[in-house]
Amino acid sequence: MSILSARDLTVRFPMPKTSFFAERQYLEAVRGVDFDLAEGRTLGIVGESGSGKTTTAMAAIRLTGPATGEVRFEGEDLFTLDDEAMRQRRKDMQVIFQDPYSSLNPRDRVNHIVREPLDLLNVGDDASRDARVEELFGLVGLRRDQLNLFPHQFSGGQRQRISIARALATNPKLIVCDEPVSALDVAIQAQILNLLVKLQEELGLSYLFISHDLGVVRQICHDVAVMYLGRIVEQAPRAELFAKPRHPYTQALLSAAPSLARRKSAGYVRPAKLKGDPPSPINPPPGCAFAERCPKAQAICKQDRPELKAEGDALVACHFPD
Amino acid sequence: MSALLEIADLRVEFSTRYGPVTALDGVSLHVNPGETLGVVGESGCGKSITALSAMGLVPSPPGRVAGGSIKLAGEELIGARDARMRELRGGEIAMIFQEPMTSLNPVFTAGDQIAEAIMLHQDVDRGTAFDQAVALLDRVGIPEARRRASDYPHQLSGGMRQRVMIAMAVSCQPKVLIADEPTTALDVTVQAQIFDLLNDIQRDLGTAIVLITHDMGAIAEMADRVAVMYAGRVIEQGAADDILDNPKHPYTRGLIECIPNLGKGANEDGGAVPPPLAEIPGVVPPLHLLGDGCAFADRCGHRFDRCDTARPALMGDAHPAACHAVEEGRL
Numbered sequence: 001m002s003i004l005s006a007r008d009l010t011v012r013f014p015m016p017k018t019s020f021f022a023e024r025q026y027l028e029a030v031r032g033v034d035f036d037l038a039e040g041r042t043l044g045i046v047g048e049s050g051s052g053k054t055t056t057a058m059a060a061i062r063l064t065g066p067a068t069g070e071v072r073f074e075g076e077d078l079f080t081l082d083d084e085a086m087r088q089r090r091k092d093m094q095v096i097f098q099d100p101y102s103s104l105n106p107r108d109r110v111n112h113i114v115r116e117p118l119d120l121l122n123v124g125d126d127a128s129r130d131a132r133v134e135e136l137f138g139l140v141g142l143r144r145d146q147l148n149l150f151p152h153q154f155s156g157g158q159r160q161r162i163s164i165a166r167a168l169a170t171n172p173k174l175i176v177c178d179e180p181v182s183a184l185d186v187a188i189q190a191q192i193l194n195l196l197v198k199l200q201e202e203l204g205l206s207y208l209f210i211s212h213d214l215g216v217v218r219q220i221c222h223d224v225a226v227m228y229l230g231r232i233v234e235q236a237p238r239a240e241l242f243a244k245p246r247h248p249y250t251q252a253l254l255s256a257a258p259s260l261a262r263r264k265s266a267g268y269v270r271p272a273k274l275k276g277d278p279p280s281p282i283n284p285p286p287g288c289a290f291a292e293r294c295p296k297a298q299a300i301c302k303q304d305r306p307e308l309k310a311e312g313d314a315l316v317a318c319h320f321p322d
Numbered sequence: 323m324s325a326l327l328e329i330a331d332l333r334v335e336f337s338t339r340y341g342p343v344t345a346l347d348g349v350s351l352h353v354n355p356g357e358t359l360g361v362v363g364e365s366g367c368g369k370s371i372t373a374l375s376a377m378g379l380v381p382s383p384p385g386r387v388a389g390g391s392i393k394l395a396g397e398e399l400i401g402a403r404d405a406r407m408r409e410l411r412g413g414e415i416a417m418i419f420q421e422p423m424t425s426l427n428p429v430f431t432a433g434d435q436i437a438e439a440i441m442l443h444q445d446v447d448r449g450t451a452f453d454q455a456v457a458l459l460d461r462v463g464i465p466e467a468r469r470r471a472s473d474y475p476h477q478l479s480g481g482m483r484q485r486v487m488i489a490m491a492v493s494c495q496p497k498v499l500i501a502d503e504p505t506t507a508l509d510v511t512v513q514a515q516i517f518d519l520l521n522d523i524q525r526d527l528g529t530a531i532v533l534i535t536h537d538m539g540a541i542a543e544m545a546d547r548v549a550v551m552y553a554g555r556v557i558e559q560g561a562a563d564d565i566l567d568n569p570k571h572p573y574t575r576g577l578i579e580c581i582p583n584l585g586k587g588a589n590e591d592g593g594a595v596p597p598p599l600a601e602i603p604g605v606v607p608p609l610h611l612l613g614d615g616c617a618f619a620d621r622c623g624h625r626f627d628r629c630d631t632a633r634p635a636l637m638g639d640a641h642p643a644a645c646h647a648v649e650e651g652r653l
Binding site for chain 2: 040059060081096155157158161185187188189190191194197198212213214217218219252253255256257258259260262263264265268270273274275276277
């Protein structure tokens, strides 16, 4: 059963008018996104910066502005909930942010940081909240004698553990992980990824996992959605996506990712080179958004936008998929 | 072939509130013409301080070069006059910094900033320098270079800003180019473009490149030789293939094993959950807390009594490593 499903999710931000008579322009950060996140699994959203991956995830848990479409959390339509009902629902969905330096209050002791969601959402009584904080510290691999320290006394990896403890405090079912390891060194990154996998197995969590690093996504995600300029261009189970990427953009992303097997000494030359930058999300081009950078683009790509269609086990939005 | 840039037994100290700490402790590196040396390690291992020392840019105070030598094409840089360093910097040895957003001046156009670098080192007027800047922007793959030359940094994307930095760095055809984590702030697709560009420049100009990174994947793709640094020392050094295929030091092994893999045949596991990544437990120790033993001992799975009492020296000829366990054949 899917714990979170989105249908035709769209986020449009109004831009400031350039003059009184000018027509208002809109930045479409997310355009008609559909996805299903199954219970106890991890759905990865990958893409370059500006592709709308964070906005998609934040809109799906009602943390960002004017979203339209439908999002169901355990079958319940989130966009129609009133504020108090939504607040109660927040216990079930929490977030881990990218930067463990700016997402923890520097003036607050870490035991209070981890306890705060319990206070705000009125979970349990005083004693049980304190006990829960201690339990969480153990769960994420921090020591009890560190409870009264301030965030600056921890390293980046430990801070991310604190963020994870805070996210786990209310016993959520879903955690949105917004690039949780991209600010960390590779050695520390491995510690945090292993912790996330362990917690998922022990607590049955579902993750919506945002990343730009395909290696990380392959390590942790069961299903992967690749986004480009606000749309999903390919969605597939992990094995399928990495074994047989069908969209030219997915192929380009894979060939761009550094890998130990690609050696300079062996004369490695990158096959599919991606030129330039993605187009602007204000007045995006009418056809396929990737057409300008695509090695396989034909005339039709610039006129008709390809819909997401089934190809084997995958969904691909391309006129000429592999 | 004699080395173009040769760093020998370099010692850099910083005065801190914990007293003087040794940020670099006997670092020796060299890079030959047309070669790429990868310097790899976690944050706080001394990679960037090594680069800044070579540029004569160690902030002083609190930093101080306490010993050793840095030779650029045979010329000693330590103790060189400031005027001479200014000639060399940008002319013979240039650097690309990590964060293109903060290393470009926001109130000058991209073209003007490159032209400034050219005018400092060549006897040309502003117009000629600007034309050269446009040609360089074109060379580094910026479309509509003439129009873009008049853009300010905030009008450029992250990838384009880094290209401007590279254009500036190669404007006087330096012999040595130091790239300090040039792609960490960028998307993988842009990173690939930047790597390809650096390789092109090296091929065309024969530039020696020192690539500083924490990513072993980048090392595989870019480097001919590798130096692995930990807590201010080089702990393993050798040809890129030797280091990647046959790492000796437990730290190097850890760095290689902790990378989530893409490359070893993508469909091997048939969609099963990948095994947990190998971890290096703990973090790099603060420099003021280093004892007499091996700095890595606390995080090492092969620790034995000797590791706590004596610091291992870099041993071996072609592929030296600084580890007691390796030395005694325990590994």
